Amino acid sequence: MKYGPTVIMEDLTFQVGKGEIFVIMGGSGSGKSTLLKHLIGLKAPAKGSILFEGEDIIRADQETRKGILRRIGVLYQNGALWSGLTLAENVALPLEEYTELDTRSIGEVVSLKLALVGLRGFEAFYPAQISGGMRKRAALARATALDPDVLFFDEPSSGLDPITASRLDDLILQLRDSFGTTIVMVSHDLASIFKIADRALFLDIREKTMTGVGTPASLRDTPPSDEVGRFMRRSSESGPSRDPGASLEPRAQSSPDRGGAK
Amino acid sequence: MTSRTLAVRWKAETLIVELGGDWKLARTIPRFGSLLEDDAQRSAPRAVEFDATALGSWDSSLLTFLQQAMIHCEAHDLEFRQGDLPEAIVRLLDLAMAVPEQDMDDAAGGVSLPSAMGTRGIAAWDGFMAAITFLGEVTDSFLRLGLLRLRMRWRDFWVVVQSNSSGALPIVTLISFLVGMIIAFLGAVVLRRFGAGYFVSYLVGYGMLREMAALMTGIIMAGRTGAAFAAELGSMKTTEEIDAYRTLGISPIDHLVVPRILGLLVTMPLLTIYAGFVGILGGMVVAMMVLDLTATQFTGGLLQAVTLPDALLGVFKGTVFGLIIGLAGCMKGMQTGGDARAVGKAATSAVVLGITLIIAANAVIDWLAVVLGI
Numbered sequence: 001m002k003y004g005p006t007v008i009m010e011d012l013t014f015q016v017g018k019g020e021i022f023v024i025m026g027g028s029g030s031g032k033s034t035l036l037k038h039l040i041g042l043k044a045p046a047k048g049s050i051l052f053e054g055e056d057i058i059r060a061d062q063e064t065r066k067g068i069l070r071r072i073g074v075l076y077q078n079g080a081l082w083s084g085l086t087l088a089e090n091v092a093l094p095l096e097e098y099t100e101l102d103t104r105s106i107g108e109v110v111s112l113k114l115a116l117v118g119l120r121g122f123e124a125f126y127p128a129q130i131s132g133g134m135r136k137r138a139a140l141a142r143a144t145a146l147d148p149d150v151l152f153f154d155e156p157s158s159g160l161d162p163i164t165a166s167r168l169d170d171l172i173l174q175l176r177d178s179f180g181t182t183i184v185m186v187s188h189d190l191a192s193i194f195k196i197a198d199r200a201l202f203l204d205i206r207e208k209t210m211t212g213v214g215t216p217a218s219l220r221d222t223p224p225s226d227e228v229g230r231f232m233r234r235s236s237e238s239g240p241s242r243d244p245g246a247s248l249e250p251r252a253q254s255s256p257d258r259g260g261a262k
Numbered sequence: 263m264t265s266r267t268l269a270v271r272w273k274a275e276t277l278i279v280e281l282g283g284d285w286k287l288a289r290t291i292p293r294f295g296s297l298l299e300d301d302a303q304r305s306a307p308r309a310v311e312f313d314a315t316a317l318g319s320w321d322s323s324l325l326t327f328l329q330q331a332m333i334h335c336e337a338h339d340l341e342f343r344q345g346d347l348p349e350a351i352v353r354l355l356d357l358a359m360a361v362p363e364q365d366m367d368d369a370a371g372g373v374s375l376p377s378a379m380g381t382r383g384i385a386a387w388d389g390f391m392a393a394i395t396f397l398g399e400v401t402d403s404f405l406r407l408g409l410l411r412l413r414m415r416w417r418d419f420w421v422v423v424q425s426n427s428s429g430a431l432p433i434v435t436l437i438s439f440l441v442g443m444i445i446a447f448l449g450a451v452v453l454r455r456f457g458a459g460y461f462v463s464y465l466v467g468y469g470m471l472r473e474m475a476a477l478m479t480g481i482i483m484a485g486r487t488g489a490a491f492a493a494e495l496g497s498m499k500t501t502e503e504i505d506a507y508r509t510l511g512i513s514p515i516d517h518l519v520v521p522r523i524l525g526l527l528v529t530m531p532l533l534t535i536y537a538g539f540v541g542i543l544g545g546m547v548v549a550m551m552v553l554d555l556t557a558t559q560f561t562g563g564l565l566q567a568v569t570l571p572d573a574l575l576g577v578f579k580g581t582v583f584g585l586i587i588g589l590a591g592c593m594k595g596m597q598t599g600g601d602a603r604a605v606g607k608a609a610t611s612a613v614v615l616g617i618t619l620i621i622a623a624n625a626v627i628d629w630l631a632v633v634l635g636i
Contacts (some may be wrong), residue, residue: 083601105291108326109556113357115329128601147287147321169395174357259285 001031002037003045008034011049011209014201016150021176021183023216024191025231026203030188033077035203036154039184040074041065052150070098073143077154079135081127082184086116087138088123093147113141117171133164140168151175155191155206165189168197190234202228213234264318276343277307279331282316285324292362309341310334316346328355340556363624381604388593396593400523401517407520411585414520422525426487430533433482437540438470438537441478443543445469449545459553463563466545469557469575479622480583483530484616491522496605505597520594523588530584533579571636579627584618590616 001009008031026032037043039050041057049056052068060068091110093200095101101109114120117137119130127135136156143151156172157165169192175181186191193200194216195202202219204211204227212224215233225231266289267282279297298306310331316325332355335342344352373381406412423574449462485580498504507514542564549555594612598604 017481053464083603096581099288101287101289102290105326108291109287109322109328112322112326112329112358116354118360126603128599128604174353179352213285 006216007046009203009210014210016182016184019147019180020181021172021178021185021196021198023191023197023200024184024186025188027188027198027205027231030203030205032203032245033141033150033187034152036152036184036186040072040152043067045183047177057152065132070146071147073148074152075154075156077137077158079127079132079139081139081142082136083127086126087119087130087141090127090138091142091145094142098146108248109145109175110141111155113145114138116139117142118235133160133168134162136168140171145180147179149180150182150184153187154182154190155186157189159194165192170199172196188231190207190232197228202231204228263381267316268292272307273311275305276417277310278313279310280313280316281324282318284328285320287321287323288557289323291326292328294327294334298334298347306338307340311343312345312347314346314351317348320348320351325351325354325358329358332399352612355598371491392597393593396596397589400589400592400633403513403515403520404523406516407524411518412520414516416523418518418520419525420524423529425441426483426525426529427532430483430486430529431536433486434479434533434537437478437482438475439544441474442466442470442541443547443548445474445541446545446548447552449546455555460552460555460559460563460569461567462545462549462555463560464567466549466570467564468572470541470545471538471568472627473578473624476534476576476579476583477540477620478541478623479530479533479537479580480620481586483526483533483584483615484587484590484620485613487526488587488612488616489609491588491591492595492598492608493605495519495592496608499596499598499601500600500605505563508523514596519588519592522592523585526584526588527581530580530587534577534580537575538573568573575627575631575636579624581625582627586619586623587616590619 001007001012012035022036024032035041038045040056041050044058054255055064055068057065057068080088082093085093088107088110091113092106095106095109099106100133111120111123114122116138119134119138119141122134122138124128127138130138132230136159150187151172156168159209160168172183172185174197176183179219183196185197197216198217199214200219201210202224204225206227212219212228214224218227220232223232264283266285267280269280269282271278311431312331313330326353332342334340347355376613403412407414439512445466446462449465453459453461454467498518504514504518507517508545534554545562546557549560591612594608595614598608
């Protein structure tokens with residue numbers, strides 16, 4: 001993985017299972033967001049490949065690539081809502097592009113998606129007219145518009161207050177448990193990682209590679225490197241969790257109800 | 263994938279809705295209301311219940327259908343029974359139907375005429391006050407600059423001077439040359455009828471130096487530099503760079519606005535003089551080609567008729583227009599809203615405001631010149 005001419009990460013090999021919540025962790029500047037850009041096909045790796053159900057996302061022909069992109073959703077760090085469109089138009093655009101739903105049905109799906117993120121009645125608002133937390137939720141509604149199989153999140157809790165961030169975590173869990181959506185998330189928010197992650201990967205900026213993959217608890221209790229240990233212990237050293245009601249213990253690996261979806 | 267099925271049956275006064283097969287977004291979502299219309303021979307049900315025994319995979323299309331059903335039941339006072347809907351669907355429906363955390367009805371609803379007029383009036387007043395405040399801050403900064411008590415980044419000033427001098431020359435040259443030609447063509451057609459073609463040099467010189475050089479340069483620079491100022495400062499506003507100045511106790515006017523306006527105040531008179539000469543050159547080319555005048559005849563006529571005050575009036579206008587462009591561009595930039603669209607809006611309104619004020623100022627200066635006999 002390169003940033004300009006500089007190699008920032010090497011030998012990255014990992015798999016994400018269906019219905020899994022997988023977190024990419026690492027310190028600032030370790031290349032987490034760059035790795036995410038590779039995973040969603042915005043950047044090509046210097047060497048190697050990124051496979052989505054066996055298809056190379058970078059080298060796939062245009063039709064296959066569009067099919068893959070139809071099945072993924074991305075929540076960018078700042079939401080990246082289109083400022084010239086209302087929230088309803090933001091959510092409707094992927095539906096108009098990829099489905100043959102009539103205008104009325106699209107309107108209803110849009111209302112549902114906004115209602116699911118607690119933004120019922122905000123359809124006519126522009127992104128500039130709502131708060132940062134609401135923008136992030138609206139962006140989540142847009143990312144889930146097409147019921148994607150895989151959702152990518154870039155630092156979902158950044159810029160949010162602890163309560164809003166905790167609610168967003170609940171929403172992410174709800175999405176996975178209800179729709180069976182696979183979640184790949186870039187984060188260094190340990191409270192969030194311990195609350196929702198099934199497995200996590202650590203990018204070590206000094207080693208220029210990944211130095212650990214496992215459950216958050218295993219990475220904390222038996223860290224594969226000093227750097228991972230320091231990173232995972234940071235929350236207990238720096239004070240209480242952001243959410244007094246949330247446990248720092250990892251959640252159960254089984255998801256209670258994924259039966260109906262997908 | 264099995265195809266979606268939807269059927270109804272009655273159990274006493276309860277309508278049982280049978281959901282089957284795979285529900286996918288790519289297809290049209292059925293209307294819940296039409297289920298009841300199809301069964302119009304029966305009296306209205308008291309309750310609606312769902313049978314999901316044959317349901318396969320599902321996505322938002324089923325949720326949307328169920329949401330329709332919930333809204334219909336609520337509107338017609340019917341009992342909504344979940345039946346054996348999967349737990350995940352029930353949880354999502356509960357989430358979707360939860361009361362929003364904020365009541366924004368007032369903001370989302372219609373607005374009465376008096377309310378709209380009041381809002382516009384308040385916005386206009388706020389805009390006026392913001393403009394006065396901005397002018398006051400700029401005046402204060404320039405006064406401190408005059409008293410050598412202002413700390414400003416002179417590098418920014420030189421960047422503005424550079425981009426508005428050599429950077430603007432090609433477009434100013436082209437437009438001024440063409441305007442000079444247009445005036446000369448106009449003069450050639452009209453003056454030749456009276457046998458006074460020789461006086462075309464008077465028309466070109468007088469028109470360019472007194473009016474058109476400053477006016478056209480002002481309009482060009484309003485579109486080029488005024489918009490750039492608004493966009494630059496607007497982007498800085500959206501990324502909170504201007505707030506960062508303020509929170510450090512540093513005046514953004516001193517650091518961002520003064521160098522820009524000062525740069526324009528220096529370059530605009532120079533560009534006006536340059537535009538005047540280029541325009542006269544354009545007029546001379548037409549006079550030589552259309553009226554068969556020589557360069558000597560043209561310049562001789564020009565020097566006889568056009569005086570230094572004419573040229574100085576043009577330079578004065580250029581300076582005033584520079585001030586207007588700088589103020590309009592910087593003010594619109596500093597008043598930008600918080601998103602990308604607002605930056606574009608700021609740039610557009612900076613150009614519109616700049617050109618409008620330039621033309622208005624031109625009229626006022628011309629009127630004063632007549633009154634003062636210049």
